[in-house]
Amino acid sequence: MHLLSKKIFFNSLSLHASKLIDKVELPPPDLGPSSALNQTLMLLREVLASHDSSVVPLDARQADFVQVLSCVLDPLLQMCTVSASNLGTADMATFMVNSLYMMKTTLALFEFTDRRLEMLQFQIEAHLDTLINEQASYVLTRVGLSYIYNTIQQHKPEQGSLANFPNLDSVALKAAMVQFDRYLSAPDNLLMPQLNFLLSATVKEQIIKQSTELVCRAYGEVYAAVMNPVNEYKDPESILYRSPQQVQTLLT
Template identity: 85%
Template sequence: MSTCCQDMTSRLKAAKEQTQDLIVKTTKLQAENQRLEVKAQVANAFLSKFQLTSEEMSTLRGTREGPVTESFFKALGRVKQIHNDVKILLRTNQQTAGLEIMEQMALLQETSYERLYRWAQSECRTLTQESCDISPVLTQAMEALQDRPVLYKYTLDEFGTARRNAVVRGFIDALTRGGPGGTPRPIEMYSHDPLRYVGDMLAWLHQATASEKEHLETLLKLVTMQGVEENIQEVLGHITEGVCRPLKVRIEQVIVSEPGAVLLYKISNLLKFYHHTNSGIVGNNANTLLTTIEEMHVLSKKMFFNNLSLHASKLMDKIELPPPDLGPTAALNQTLTLLREVLASHDSSVVPLDARQADFVQVLSCALDPLLQMCTVSASNLGTADMATYMVNCLYMMKTTLALFEFTDKRLEMLQFQIEAHLDTLVNEQASYVLTRAGLSYMYNCIQQHKPEQGPLVNIPSMDGASLKAAMVQFDSYLASPDSLLMLQLNYLLSATLKEHIFKQSTELVCRAYSELYAAVMNPANEYKEPGAILHRSPQQVKTLLS
């Protein structure tokens, strides 16, 4: 047994000596295996961070004309991320790998952007229908292309060209064919009605412009670069530029056909309104559509004022004489009717307030000044009372016409001053008429011109007591019936209020004249005997009787 044990111990010792080397080798291999596994994990992590998957590569490289989907933008975003992350490698000792990956990603980016641009360009070319549906993928494409400003700009231009063609075709169809199934009817069918014709064209363009702006805003809603609003305005200008020529030709035809001052003025206001409204959509930058509308507005306004000036020159060429009833002439009534229609259309226009006020001043100046001149020339050969009555009637008609409208305060004030001046003349004429018919005119004039050094009044011819008593008989008959001594001209006045005013003021003048006569007769220096018997009514009594 001792021998067996010793033999087994020797064998174990020999086996242990033999396997020791194997164990060392195994331990070394295990350590190496762990190191390689860590390296593999690092390599996999490196590849997953700095390389694309095969699916991503195939998505980006897809066929040249193949569709672009959501996965394309995810893959493109991954390329951009790798391109940015690889910059970290350039700061380490892995610069070679970093440069290679960066170059690879840059090349892949350019290829992807080129493919995206081709696809977006192709998509834009199909957007030539009147109703335009911007897909979310195209919106994403514009967001991605903003990193390549040149490609972004070219794509926008392509979109603008496609939409321009669609708008021009839509406008021509609206003019000549009308809507689907003939509703609404073709705009050209209303060419006999200038205001509706121009209004329908401008309304269609306003709606189309607003729609095109919405399309552009949808297309660029994800774009974050600066100047998006300017891009929209620029492309919108290009889109609407195509309709400017057909629009201009048609509006020019309407304006040049001279539809009349009122219609020209309404068209001018309509153009001004749509210029103001469209500028809110396309902005105030240089825009061909706005320029065209403004040119047409200026032309229609010029034609309107030419029309008014022509009308005014005709008034002065052949001036009508005042009618027997001293009322306004037919030419004056016709011109005031024209002015009323112009001002009514001006009042109801939707043009901004400041622009309307500026127009108003010019319209009034162009229409009223020749009218006033015509009335003055027409009345130049009339007598004083006739002239004053005729002028009051004409001015009164002008004033009542203007009083209905805004912005006329200054003109109304000027007309009122002129009316008052002529009313003063009529008041004096009426007072003179009464004094003459009542027998007091000569005596009142004598008192006015008499000076103390000339001696007492009683010594002046026809100023004696008997003459005064005889005059008082006539004056008493006037006091009994004041209305009987009215100038014929006062019955021709159009305004009963003015007639009443003249009667009242002239009566006051008569009372004043009687007061002066009474004071002179009662004055002892004038040597009238029993003055109370000559003038048996006091000024206050006369005033009471006439009031």
């Protein structure tokens, strides 16, 4: 009887999970978890809580937990991935981070979930890398340093001095520095809107911190190139009047 009821339970759980894939919702406008995800996590929480408090032997309970998690989490992850598939890069990463974060906070309440928690964290970090790069790119583009930085990165000595490149003369660099100075005085004004949708304040802070490091690194490379006599900038200190150290100090 116990085995039969257990089989019925897992069958109904699998049925619920398979329905998630059949009818995938679009992500909500705030890029938070979908209602299907929230409802399923609530169900999962109830199932795990009842197993947690049961008198079943430890080994059997662990086996049940593993089966429940496989039954529910894998389809949930698939559902989120399909749901996010038509979003832009930053939107997709934000939605996935929020969804994975909700899964992680649900599982963290229970035993036997360590392996799954590690897997979820690994996936979160992959999407965080995307958001860190997107935020850094967002800043560099808006302060006019993106083209300059990319050109410097791809520049080869045989192409001649950078000062003679289109849009890399001292006038263009000074114009970019005006924009960059505005950013330095109020960096929070140049945050991607998606970052405000993140459910975890810690995650948001991590993205800001690490993307700022990328911006500082990019500025450092631009600074080194402009100061290099080979690139023939006249009076380079008047063009880039802030050292990389000063920039880093202002942003940290």
